[in-house]
Amino acid sequence: MRIDLVDFRSTSPAGTTTPSLLSEWRVGALLQAIAVRDAASGQLWLDIGGQRHSARLASGNSAGPANGEVLQVRVLRNSPVLALETLSSSTPVTADADATVVADAMRRFVPRQESAALMLANLSWLAQGKNGASELPKAVMQAAAQLWQALPDADSLGDPKTLANAVLRSGAFLETNLADAARGAGDPKLLANDLKALMLTLSKTLRDHGARPNAAHSEIAMNAPVPTARGPLTALNAAPATFSMIEAADQQLNELSRQTEGAIARLTTTQITNSAPDPSVQSMLVELPVRHEDRASMLRLRIEHDESRKRSGGGDSWTVEAAMDLGQVGALHAKVTLTGHRIGVQLRAESAGIVDALSARAGELEAILRDSGLEIDRIVCLHGMPAGDSGARAARLLDVRA
Structure with a gap:
């Protein structure tokens, strides 16, 4: 399925605003996202790299990802909106410390990597x-x-x-x-x-x-x-x-x-x-x-x-x-x-x-x-x-x- 991010402002519980990751996301980059659903309205957000972004389903499964679903996505384009293609998904699992470190490192470095x-x-x-x-x-x-x-x-x-x-x-x-x-x-x-x-x-x-x-x-x-x-x-x-x-x-x-x-x-x-x-x-x-x-x-x-x-x-x-x-x-x-x-x-x-x-x-x-x-x-x-x-x-x- 394809998911579009409609804004790039952090909505973390602490209320802090961090710079957008858009400048570091390039077409073809692979990212890991966690789907977050509002219990009352069903509104979808994607939590990527510690930032939560409002999202909308652009194509594919009409229901979209469930709350807590872990997605592997690829950047299709970054203008005029950031469009993501879902490559795989899985239900959240309890990760050990090493796996968490690896996942955090992936989210940090993969969007920024470039051939030397x-x-x-x-x-x-x-x-x-x-x-x-x-x-x-x-x-x-x-x-x-x-x-x-x-x-x-x-x-x-x-x-x-x-x-x-x-x-x-x-x-x-x-x-x-x-x-x-x-x-x-x-x-x-x-x-x-x-x-x-x-x-x-x-x-x-x-x-x-x-x-x-x-x-x-x-x-x-x-x-x-x-x-x-x-x-x-x-x-x-x-x-x-x-x-x-x-x-x-x-x-x-x-x-x-x-x-x-x-x-x-x-x-x-x-x-x-x-x-x-x-x-x-x-x-x-x-x-x-x-x-x-x-x-x-x-x-x-x-x-x-x-x-x-x-x-x-x-x-x-x-x-x-x-x-x-x-x-x-x-x-x-x-x-x-x-x-x-x-x-x-x-x-x-x-x-x-x-x-x-x-x-x-x-x-x-x-x-x-x-x-x-x-x-x-x-x-x-x-x-x-x-x-x-x-x-x-x-x-x-x-x-x-x-």
């Missing part, structure tokens, strides 16, 4: 000293340069140790590394070069110099699918530098601040998805910005360890997926499955030319794997991205399939 591609494009713009870069505060330029230089170089990720170090510094483990440092353990260099820590530093520096992320031009925002622990691993598209369309230094500060906070929110959302509900299947999603010469792209990695086959006498199963946008030639996707000593490799590309190039070198890959003592299950090179995974497992974040 736009931020990366503008960092590249600043690193090259293009038009307008000299007018920004020196401290902002230094924080931006430090983040840009900390990005791992794409050419170096072929080395396993370099890749492992880049994943550790991706920001996905910042809080764990901080806890280790508090106990006197861990490597201080990890914290100094952690990408989330550097993004937080850049965000603070921008605000300290007057940046207002809510004043940025939202029409040039870049929506991205919410990171989930299930479903196909799609590539995040590269983006042009929005600074090329913004001349005023104050607007550039606002724009970079909004993009940085959106990237931090997305990274935090990704961390939430990594809280696996099934202890026998450990799944981790990492979105790693990588630098190649004067541009940067997002490398998405999903690593899954399945121990459920041990009960039937089988070996552990590992699956590693990677997806990356290659620019004009489209996306590249790789999936490697290792069960015991048997390995299977599936390579996909949107470009037929890339598929042909991969197929031509498949024999070399097979020889390398056999020399490593592995048995080859299959190596295939296919045209087109994955359509889906029917065996995907449930995650804490909602996965929407077309």
Whole structure:
């Protein structure tokens, strides 16, 4: 069903008025809402992120949601009214403390998340000293340069140790590394070069110099699918530098601040998805910005360890997926499955030319794997991205399939 929010003023019992979340809600964002019904009139409100909004049923079930019903909704549009599409609903349940923390974090970060591609494009713009870069505060330029230089170089990720170090510094483990440092353990260099820590530093520096992320031009925002622990691993598209369309230094500060906070929110959302509900299947999603010469792209990695086959006498199963946008030639996707000593490799590309190039070198890959003592299950090179995974497992974040 479709539900429209007709006003955005908080009507909390305390009578306090909080700012509208409309500026942070983007088309495609996923939200959790609780339906509230007036006992006498039946008037419907939706409680979203601690704010209660008057709502009306625009289409679908004429009765609408019942009082206390928990809804998962997606933003269809945010002008002239905020229209929400109901994706699923359930009766309220008593949640444990951990589940409550996760739900609160979802409501806070999911509406604000944004692909880091736009931020990366503008960092590249600043690193090259293009038009307008000299007018920004020196401290902002230094924080931006430090983040840009900390990005791992794409050419170096072929080395396993370099890749492992880049994943550790991706920001996905910042809080764990901080806890280790508090106990006197861990490597201080990890914290100094952690990408989330550097993004937080850049965000603070921008605000300290007057940046207002809510004043940025939202029409040039870049929506991205919410990171989930299930479903196909799609590539995040590269983006042009929005600074090329913004001349005023104050607007550039606002724009970079909004993009940085959106990237931090997305990274935090990704961390939430990594809280696996099934202890026998450990799944981790990492979105790693990588630098190649004067541009940067997002490398998405999903690593899954399945121990459920041990009960039937089988070996552990590992699956590693990677997806990356290659620019004009489209996306590249790789999936490697290792069960015991048997390995299977599936390579996909949107470009037929890339598929042909991969197929031509498949024999070399097979020889390398056999020399490593592995048995080859299959190596295939296919045209087109994955359509889906029917065996995907449930995650804490909602996965929407077309």
